[in-house]
Amino acid sequence: AQTVTQSQPEMSVQEAETVTLSCTYDTSESNYYLFWYKQPPSRQMILVIRQEAYKQQNATENRFSVNFQKAAKSFSLKISDSQLGDTAMYFCAFMGYNNNDMRFGAGTRLTVKP
């Protein structure tokens, strides 16, 4: 079964600085999808960024980008120019190619300090 590991339970960053959240996963599949979701204190999960494993180019969405290392099974999230509104739980998630069963990591609590 696929597992997702987020080794940083908590992180903090100063406003306007850059922070990187780590994620590793375990799978025997060659094609799959990876996601980062944000869950602010209001608890509604919001998609931050999505990566398709068969695409070598790293996904970017404005201030958010990923470093996808397929051989190392690593999928880190970089947040540039951190803002106070980025304070939230961040979850890394894996989805197999042939199903929509998404497996989540335990999350990283990010605090952006003024």
Added chain:
Amino acid sequence: EAGVAQSPRYKIIEKRQSVAFWCNPISGHATLYWYQQILGQGPKLLIQFQNNGVVDDSQLPKDRFSAERLKGVDSTLKIQPAKLEDSAVYLCASSSPSGGARGDTQYFGPGTRLTVL
């Protein structure tokens, strides 16, 4: 576009009581999911519907949990009888406007926080 709606937002019950949660997905989304999120953990899939049929319920504790999706739109998740360890946030999500495309993004509702005393 309206998002995924869930109700109630909060529920407190005694153990051995029953409880039901309701979810209305984004209009046109064929796939609906129920997740359980225990405090300090990531969400865990309980059940997945494609239209009104069950695709995956392998992690649903079927002795006490049940779910249905009548007419392929709204869904209800029920717990009967509840146990202390059922205290969690129950999240509903929907996806697949195209009806089952691979890797579809899931859109989540605000969740229902259940406390079992």
